[in-house]
Structures are given as structure tokens and as C-alpha cells.
Amino acid sequence: QITLKESGPTLVKPTQTLTLACTFSGFSLSTSGVGVGWIRQPPGKALEWLALIYWDDDKRYSPSLKSRLTITKDTSKNQVVLTMTNMDPVDTATYYCAHRRGGFDSPLDYWGQGTLLTVSS
Amino acid sequence: SYVLTQPPSVSVAPGKTARITCGGNNIGSKSVHWYQQKPGQAPVLVIYYDRDRPSGIPERFSGSNSENTATLIISRVEDGDEADYYCQVWDNNNDHVIFGGGTKLTVL
Numbered sequence: 001q002i003t004l005k006e007s008g009p010t011l012v013k014p015t016q017t018l019t020l021a022c023t024f025s026g027f028s029l030s031t032s033g034v035g036v037g038w039i040r041q042p043p044g045k046a047l048e049w050l051a052l053i054y055w056d057d058d059k060r061y062s063p064s065l066k067s068r069l070t071i072t073k074d075t076s077k078n079q080v081v082l083t084m085t086n087m088d089p090v091d092t093a094t095y096y097c098a099h100r101r102g103g104f105d106s107p108l109d110y111w112g113q114g115t116l117l118t119v120s121s
Numbered sequence: 122s123y124v125l126t127q128p129p130s131v132s133v134a135p136g137k138t139a140r141i142t143c144g145g146n147n148i149g150s151k152s153v154h155w156y157q158q159k160p161g162q163a164p165v166l167v168i169y170y171d172r173d174r175p176s177g178i179p180e181r182f183s184g185s186n187s188e189n190t191a192t193l194i195i196s197r198v199e200d201g202d203e204a205d206y207y208c209q210v211w212d213n214n215n216d217h218v219i220f221g222g223g224t225k226l227t228v229l
Contacts, residue, residue, distance in 0.1 A: 052217075
């Protein structure tokens, strides 16, 4: 059974750096074809993809946020970490991590419950 | 950058068929995935690779994809189908995931 769970602060101040962790079970990020992605959703708005990391450490980032994002994995801990620099109130959102397996066009088939982050001074 | 266009809302009476579209340039050449999101919950995959259903998703959910439009079809709509629905593709040219703007399905 695949599960994912996001963790991190619920509140950060503008200009600070955000660090979120996705802890998962039921799969290994060292298995060929497996990836974990981050997606966010501002209140009342649509889903926005942020980043993906694959079993071979290949990484992809949203072009609009690439300069602010870093995604890493710790296979031994079954964890994926996302850092986002220079936080702004517009980054207030629920942040989700999700599992995918297969080619680049494969679906995000398992999602975490999400973690709500507020950016405010 | 590739853009997916969904209608903001679709309304349907119980028992009828709902069709939610996702428009994109030559989207028929891409693999389209659909997610259902109920209020306060994480998205759930309901259709993948245009028309396949994950285990546990009712047969009432189906999909199609041709030319410039992909469609999520929900037959015999129930009150519990009321949710936001998002389409998603992989943008080969820019190497990233794209989501549509979402469609709110209202069951009348």
C-alpha cells in the first residue's frame, strides 16, 4: 500500500526559505521508473505543478519557479525534500506530494493529504 | 508553454451524463490524465492514459481524447460525483507537468 505524507511549517514569513518533506511508504525511490512530485494549490484556485525527482536523481522544475526550487531525495529515509526560497504571500497554498511510476507522461497515481502553508509577516 | 483549457463549471442532473472537456493544441497526441478533487481532500486519479480507470473507480467514469479535445465522461451522475475535476498532461517540449484550470461539476 502506497502512502505519502507531507510535513513542514504551517507559517513562514516573507523572504524566508521554505523546507517541506514528503515521507512515503509502500515503494522505493531507487526502483527504476519511480518518481515523486510536488504540486501546490492556493486557496480556491487550481493545481500547480512544482517539481519532480526520479529514481535516477533526474529532476524537473516548473519553469516559472525554477530559480527558487530545489528538490532532493533521501532513499534511505524514504523521503523527498522540497526547498523554496524567497517566500511571498502569494505562495500561500496547500502543498501536496505525489507518486508516479513509468515514463515522463505517467500519471500521479497516489497523493499525500497535503499540508497548508501560510506566508505572512 | 502548453496550455490546457477547461470550462470553469458544468452542471448536470442526477442520472444524466456529464462531459468535461480539456482543450489543448493537438492534445490527441498526448496522454491525458484526470483527477477528481472533493472539498478539503487531495486529488484522486480517476482516468489515466486517456481512458484507463484505476482500480476502485466506477465504470461510470470514462475518457476520450482526439485532435484538440480530451473529454472526461461521467455516466449516471450521482450526488457524490460533485467535485472539481482537473486534466493533466506532460509537456514534451518543456519537460514538465501541466494541469488544466479545473472544472467544478455541480449535480443539480
